Amino acid sequence: MGESYAALMPANAYNWIAVWRRNFLAWRKAALASLLGNLADPITNLFGLGFGLGLIVGRVEGTSYIAFLAAGMVATSAMTSATFETLYAAFARMDANRTWEAILSTQLTLGDIVLGELVWAASKSVLAGAAIGIVAAALGYASWLSILYAMPTVALTGLVFASLAMVVISLAPSYDYFVFYQTLILTPMVFLCGAVIPMSQLPSSFQHFAGLLPLAHSVDLIRPAMLERAVSVSAAFHVSALCMYAILPFFASTALLRRRLLR
Amino acid sequence: MNMSSAAIDLAGVRKSFGDKIIVDELSFSVARGECFGLLGPNGAGKSTIARMLLGMISPDAGKISVLNEPVPARARVARVRIGVVPQFDNLELQFTVRENLLVFGRYFGMSARKIDAVVPALLEFARLESKKDVRVAELSGGMKRRLTLARALINDPHLLVMDEPTTGLDPHARHLIWERLRVLLVRGKTILLTTHFMEEAERLCDRLCVLESGRKIAEGKPAALIDEHIGCNVIEIYGGDPHELSELIGPYARHIEVSGETLFCYALNPEQVRVQLRGRAGLRILQRPPNLEDVFLRLTGREMEK
CATH class of the missing domain: 3.40.50.300 (P-loop containing nucleotide triphosphate hydrolases)
Incomplete structure (x- = not known):
């Protein structure tokens, strides 16, 4: 078990780049449609909720509601774009299109493929997060530099949710099961983790639980960055928690995918 | 077997999925x-064997070596x-x-x-x-x-x-x-x-x-397989009652196989067989050299592509 599991792992530090570049080439062919699709949903949320609810809510945690929400939307869009890229696009490459099968007949390992897919999905998160950030900065709800500061966390958030989604596709028999993950896990996280409402509004028992969820760590890093607040000591804790959320599912999904693809 | 000369070497390879045996004690060398x-x-296990050579399926037992690399352990290198x-x-x-x-x-x-x-x-x-x-x-x-x-x-x-x-x-x-x-x-x-x-x-x-x-x-x-297992001419006969016909020509044939409505008659002297069938209406008779299809039919009692 040990030896053969080790043979699944990335063979070296750069094999995954070939997988990333394959996805980039495919993306480039439909870049415009992909960008619009990526942006439309979070920007609609930002304006709809931000202006609409913002009028009722007034100020939240010492800032305007729309500035509070912009940071939440950057984190949420990083989460959803990495999740969707992995659930739907990577699943298609694994399953119907047999792209992974072709790659597995070369010198790449399953770990190389999974790593390439995760970094690719994180790249799309950066694109989506940056786009919302740019809109927020253009409207004056965040400074341009603060958007740049938020990007490393956006990328890490992308890795986390791509990695979690990789576990889902390694287990799901078909597309039909993804909706459970979306509605039972991701959507509640948006409301629990302080993306659209402050966590302080939740009952205290919920707060403890919600504070452990990956999106909460991500929001707790992105919001201070975008609102240019002092970095707290808890930042290191949030970063390590996100790293664990990215790394553990990577190992789990690679083992599960072997069971699925390499018997 | 000298390992360094073989491109592929399988020895006693077995693989089952659940309780279905897919590959059974297979050995060969290329x-x-x-x-x-x-x-x-x-369903004969061909694709499973091909995937095992690439390290994409692990055998339950046996040894595989491809281009001098043990597989699946060093399949990536191979x-x-x-x-x-x-x-x-x-x-x-x-x-x-x-x-x-x-x-x-x-x-x-x-x-x-x-x-x-x-x-x-x-x-x-x-x-x-x-x-x-x-x-x-x-x-x-x-x-x-x-x-x-x-x-x-x-x-x-x-x-x-x-x-x-x-x-x-x-x-x-x-x-x-x-x-x-x-x-x-x-x-x-x-x-x-x-x-x-x-x-x-x-x-x-x-x-x-x-x-x-x-x-x-x-x-x-x-x-060599065709020679060893067949080694004579083949007459395919369609359109009659295969069992009645096989009794008729049996004495002149080295071997007879019936598959569906076709009768395969293997005979060293096909003329003797044709004489027996002369005058029978509605028969289509095809005489040809033996091929691997006949070998498979001979060994398994059934045709491959049906």
């Missing part, structure tokens, strides 16, 4: 430069020198022909310059020079198969593993692939191919292994 066929009907033509095309449909080769070359760690240097020869080999910038989705089945073959050659492999390379192709496209594979054999490549086409196996393979339900039921050169 020399370098040889074309070796795994011949058998669907795959650097293997080209694969899978049973089902897995090309990038939205990419052009050239992009497919580019992307695949990168998986082998080749630089763009190195890929650009080998692509023209590959396109020429696959007779796809004029399709370089065409999306794969627009190619015919035969062209896709040839591109898959060109893609398998991008790393200049020593060994090609081909799982049913011509299944689903029309006869013209199939002959073109066979002709291309012979060119590769002349160049000294080793080929392992799985097929359920007797003609393909007879035309291409230096040696082959006939499989049924994961077991090896015969192994050798195609002509």
Whole structure:
């Protein structure tokens, strides 16, 4: 078990780049449609909720509601774009299109493929997060530099949710099961983790639980960055928690995918 | 067996999925430069064996060595020198022909310059020079198969593993692939191919292994197998009651097989058989030299492609 599991792992530090570049080439062919699709949903949320609810809510945690929400939307869009890229696009490459099968007949390992897919999905998160950030900065709800500061966390958030989604596709028999993950896990996280409402509004028992969820760590890093607040000591804790959320599912999904693809 | 001379060596390989035995105590060896066929009907375990050679399925028992590397432990290292033509095309449909080769070359760690240097020869080999910038989705089945073959050659492999390379192709496209594979054999490549086409196996393979339900039921050169197991003419008879006919001609035949409504009569002296059938209305009689289909029928009591 040990030896053969080790043979699944990335063979070296750069094999995954070939997988990333394959996805980039495919993306480039439909870049415009992909960008619009990526942006439309979070920007609609930002304006709809931000202006609409913002009028009722007034100020939240010492800032305007729309500035509070912009940071939440950057984190949420990083989460959803990495999740969707992995659930739907990577699943298609694994399953119907047999792209992974072709790659597995070369010198790449399953770990190389999974790593390439995760970094690719994180790249799309950066694109989506940056786009919302740019809109927020253009409207004056965040400074341009603060958007740049938020990007490393956006990328890490992308890795986390791509990695979690990789576990889902390694287990799901078909597309039909993804909706459970979306509605039972991701959507509640948006409301629990302080993306659209402050966590302080939740009952205290919920707060403890919600504070452990990956999106909460991500929001707790992105919001201070975008609102240019002092970095707290808890930042290191949030970063390590996100790293664990990215790394553990990577190992789990690679083992599960072997069971699925390499018997 | 001298390990360093064999391209592929299997010894006592077993594989089951659940309680279904897919590969049963299989051993064979493929020399370098040889074309070796795994011949058998669907479900005989051919694809499982091909995937085991690549390290994509682990055997339950037995030893596999490919290009002197133990598999699956060092399958990745072996795959650097293997080209694969899978049973089902897995090309990038939205990419052009050239992009497919580019992307695949990168998986082998080749630089763009190195890929650009080998692509023209590959396109020429696959007779796809004029399709370089065409999306794969627009190619015919035969062209896709040839591109898959060109893609398998991008790393200049020593060994090609081909799982049913011509299944689903029309006869013209199939002959073109066979002709291309012979060119590769002349160049000294080793080929392992799985097929359920007797003609393909007879035309291409230096040696082959006939499989049924994961077991090896015969192994050798195609002509030798035919000689050993049949060694006489074949008369196919359609259109009568096979059982009545077999009683009639039985004394003159070395052996008789009935499959569906066809009677296969193996006889050293076919004229004696034809005399017996003379004057019977409604019979269609075909006399031909024996082939691998007859070997399979003889060994298993059934036809392969039915």
